[in-house]
Amino acid sequence: MESSKPNVAVLTPRSRMNEAQEELSRVVQTLVHIGEQFNQALVDSTHETTLYKSRVAELERRNHDNRSAANDVVIQKLKRVKRVLRDLVEELPEDDDLSVSARSSPHRPAVGVQGGESKNASPVLSTSGVSLRFATPQLEPSGTTPPSTPIVRLDARLPQSPPKLSPSRASPRHKSILFKPSTPTADESRRMATNRTPQTVVSPPKPLSPRTPPQHRSTMSTLFKPSSLSADENWNMSTNRAPQSAKVVCPIPWQGLQQRLGLSEDMVYSLESLSQMDDFCFRVQIVDNMAFVYEPLTMDCPSASLLLDWGTQSDNLSAAEYIINNLSTRPFFHTFILSAKKDIWYYIGAHTWTLTRLFPVWSVMNDQVSHPTDSRSRLHGHQSKRKVVNRLWTHNHQKHATQDIHQMLDDGRLVQFCVEVSSATLTPVSEAFAKKLDYHKPT
Numbered sequence: 001m002e003s004s005k006p007n008v009a010v011l012t013p014r015s016r017m018n019e020a021q022e023e024l025s026r027v028v029q030t031l032v033h034i035g036e037q038f039n040q041a042l043v044d045s046t047h048e049t050t051l052y053k054s055r056v057a058e059l060e061r062r063n064h065d066n067r068s069a070a071n072d073v074v075i076q077k078l079k080r081v082k083r084v085l086r087d088l089v090e091e092l093p094e095d096d097d098l099s100v101s102a103r104s105s106p107h108r109p110a111v112g113v114q115g116g117e118s119k120n121a122s123p124v125l126s127t128s129g130v131s132l133r134f135a136t137p138q139l140e141p142s143g144t145t146p147p148s149t150p151i152v153r154l155d156a157r158l159p160q161s162p163p164k165l166s167p168s169r170a171s172p173r174h175k176s177i178l179f180k181p182s183t184p185t186a187d188e189s190r191r192m193a194t195n196r197t198p199q200t201v202v203s204p205p206k207p208l209s210p211r212t213p214p215q216h217r218s219t220m221s222t223l224f225k226p227s228s229l230s231a232d233e234n235w236n237m238s239t240n241r242a243p244q245s246a247k248v249v250c251p252i253p254w255q256g257l258q259q260r261l262g263l264s265e266d267m268v269y270s271l272e273s274l275s276q277m278d279d280f281c282f283r284v285q286i287v288d289n290m291a292f293v294y295e296p297l298t299m300d301c302p303s304a305s306l307l308l309d310w311g312t313q314s315d316n317l318s319a320a321e322y323i324i325n326n327l328s329t330r331p332f333f334h335t336f337i338l339s340a341k342k343d344i345w346y347y348i349g350a351h352t353w354t355l356t357r358l359f360p361v362w363s364v365m366n367d368q369v370s371h372p373t374d375s376r377s378r379l380h381g382h383q384s385k386r387k388v389v390n391r392l393w394t395h396n397h398q399k400h401a402t403q404d405i406h407q408m409l410d411d412g413r414l415v416q417f418c419v420e421v422s423s424a425t426l427t428p429v430s431e432a433f434a435k436k437l438d439y440h441k442p443t
Contacts, residue, residue, distance in 0.1 A: 243305035246348035291333035349430030
């Protein structure tokens, strides 16, 4: 019997060749697929590289803009520091017989007296190579003899000599007038030397020294006119609205002071410095025929509007003389006020200004917030003694406690300063000026 053998398929050469071709075809397809994946990965990588480059360029641009802006801010601060340092150097005495006041407040501008005429200059002062000059004040009545003691001043206008002075090196500060005692003691000289702290505010002349003859002293009674207005009027007081005398109310942001009014950078900085003061005073800056009042209280009754604040007797006198000197050359002021709640200026129209001796406002105010329906209150609005004290405390940069400020108002160390403003005959002037500021009267 024959044994069975397994059937083994014998592949022919042709079959083996076909299998090899199929295997090779599968390998080629795999390689093609791998190549396609590689190409797609390369395209995606190129796209991501482009995106990353674009993002890096954008970040570099932003960083450059931020760095440029930061550099500009630093440069401006350095310029201001440089101006302050120049002012400090100017205030150093040239010798033992000459001393210059180092303290000023925003109501003490430089007043140059020359040739018998008072000149109120713009608060742009070149400080490079300025020489101290002497002038005689003309605050005395006509026919009296000027005091023999000279006053030291720095002219706020660019002096004609030395000729190397440049307007580009200007400071926003006015220099205050100092009535120098004839023979300062060693203690006084040492005290003046230690008190030389630079102030970057515009200020009217300091009150006269006690050594100045009485006939040359301005008094509050001669500068302020008596008022017929009484506390029985229907008064309204506010810190955040324009007086009812305003015929136009045109908002002007800080950057608009240069763009719309053409004020210089130094002048804008001078206005900014009003907020840096810690004095109790009526804060006003007068530029040509424009008056800028920093956060005043407004008081209105049916027949009048007033701007009000409280200050020391000496600062009130200085502010009054400053305003009167400017009113002597112009009949009205284009008036601007800075809102207490919004950091923005408002043009409220052309106004005549009259310094007024009003009834004592503090004494007729309530200790709590009054309401218009409260018959016990003669001052309506949302103002109370507490709010007035808090306002003065904020303006004083918390230098005095609120209890001390309240006491100073009670005992008369802080005296009210009132300016009656009126625009009754100046409506066309106000509207014409407001039109230049792109203001359109609402219909």
